[in-house]
Amino acid sequence: MEQSALPAVTLTELDQLSSRAATVIARLRDRLYAPGTEKRLELSFNVRRAAEMVGRTEKAIRDAEADGRLPEPEKDPATGRRTGYSLSDVNRMREVFGTLPHRAESDRAMVLAVQNFKGGVGKSTMVCHLAQYLALKGYRVCVIDCDSQASTTSMFGLNPDVDVDEEEDTLYPFFRHGGPQSLxxxxxxxxxxxxxxxxxxLGLYDAEYEFAARMARDSTFILDRLRAGIDTIRDRFDVILMDPPPALGMLSLSVLRAADALVIPAPPNxxxxxxxxxxLKMMGATLNELARAGGPRDYAFVKILATKMNDxxxxxxxxxxxxxxVFPMDMLQATLKDSAEIDNATANLSTVYELTGASTRTDTHKRCRAYLDAVNREIEILIRKTWPSHHPRLRKEGLL
Structure with missing residues (x-):
């Protein structure tokens, strides 16, 4: 038999390739997670912007500071002017003025999954930006990273290889036999x-094997395990966002069973x-199969979001x-445009909402911010429509 003109690639050479790849990853992580570079939020808001965020006038803020309801603002010693307010300061103002947008206790926290079985569609990017948008508005948000690639975890400043122990810190212990009963x-x-x-x-990938081992014994327990876990923390938050793996596995199925609503990112190519x-076809078939095992699951809304759109x-x-x-009632009206601003921020494990300084004054940034705000505001309104306590305000705003 005639031999190939190319030499065979042996397991030893594959090991060497893996080792070299690990070296590159280590160097990248050393740069992005260097000692003393713990991630911090550098956002600062002037009194005008703070007043807009709080929903009160600048005078109301100054009056509250003067009569002691709010602490005196920090001032520049040289100019005597306010140095700016942090997001924590703004939320304190919202507490004082009663303008925090929290759901009522009688409303259920929204559990929203940004789901697509294909990778590279902007899933983690959407989760991080939506979480931060909602936090800027004053909502209490929980982000659950269900993807062993841990992109969302990295975006929030944790080194998955160093700062996260799969035996203690991830969902993995919860899925193990005899694991914790609360998240x-x-x-x-x-x-x-x-x-x-x-x-x-990466250790979260082992949860798939745990699932497979237990599925034969108790399929209903496994499928609804994540849903039960979320119920143990639901009362602490307004919105719980899930970033599932880009594959049809047991974790993804658990996310589908646990979610109250879905946003499906889909680039238009x-x-x-x-x-x-x-x-969508596979999801429909899968949910019907799961319904036979654990009962049907309805969603408050399922919306398709066009991402990485280039006009x-x-x-x-x-x-x-x-x-x-094709999907006249199912598409979000806003689209997430393709933007170098998002790509550049993501390359530095950051988001557009975290950028400060001169870069935020460029037209590119302003356009990108407008796209993100439009998408996230549309999702925020959908979430609020599921909360009866928000209905009067939505009617007043002409949104219901």
């Missing part, structure tokens, strides 16, 4: 006021749109038009 053990405060995180790392169509590409425009025609 409180895994909740981590973040540098964002109002956002808690249940992190992930042939491959991604085709994959999303297959995802300059005729193919994108044509496919987006087709998406609107």
């Amino acid at each position: 409180t053990y895994a909740l981590r405060a973040t540098y964002w006021p109002g956002i808690a995180l249940i992190p992930a790392n 042939n491959i991604d749109f085709g994959s999303t169509a297959h995802f 300059g590409k005729s193919a994108h425009v044509a496919i987006k038009r087709m998406m609107d025609a």
Whole structure:
């Protein structure tokens, strides 16, 4: 038999390739997670912006500071002017003025999954930006990273390889036989006021094997295990966001069973749109199968979000038009445009909402921020529509 002109790649050489890849990853992590570079939120708001966020006048804020309801603001010693308010300061103002947007105790916290079985569609990007948008508004948010790739965990400043122990900090212990009965053990405060995180790392992949081993014994327990865990922390938050793995596995199925609503990111290109169509077909079939085992699950809403949209590409425009025609009631009206601003921020494990300084004054940043705000505001309104306590305000705002 004639031999290949190429030499065989042996297991030893594959091990060497893996070792070199690990070295590159280590160098990247050393740069992004260098000692003394713990992530902090550097956002600062002047009194005008703080007043807009709180829903009160600048005078009301100054009066509250003068009569002691709010602490005296920090001032620049040289100029005597306010140095700016942090998000924690703004939330304190909201508490004083009664303008925090929290749901009523009688309303159920929204459990929202940003779900697609295909990778690279903007799922983690959407979760992080939506969480931070809601936190800026004053909501109490929990982010559950269900993906062993841990992109969302990294974006919130944790090194999955160092700062996260799969035996203690991720969802993995909860899925193990005899594991904790509540998810409180895994909740981590973040540098964002109002956002808690249940992190992930590569060890979470082992949960798939735990699932497979237990599925034959008790399929209903396994499928609804995550849902039961979320119920143990639900009363602490207004919104719980889940970032599932980009694959049809047991974790993804658990997310589908646990979610109250779904947002499905789908870039308007042939491959991604085709994959999303297959995802919807597969999801329908899968949920029907799961319903036979654990009962049906209804969703408050299921919306498709066009992501990475480029209006300059005729193919994108044509496919987006087709998406609107095929899913007239299911598409979010806003689209998440393709933006170098998001890509550049993500490369530094950051988000557009965290950027400060001169970069936020560029037209590119302002356009990107407008796209993100439009998408996130539309989702926020959908969430509020599920809370009866918000209905009077929504009617007053002309949104219901």
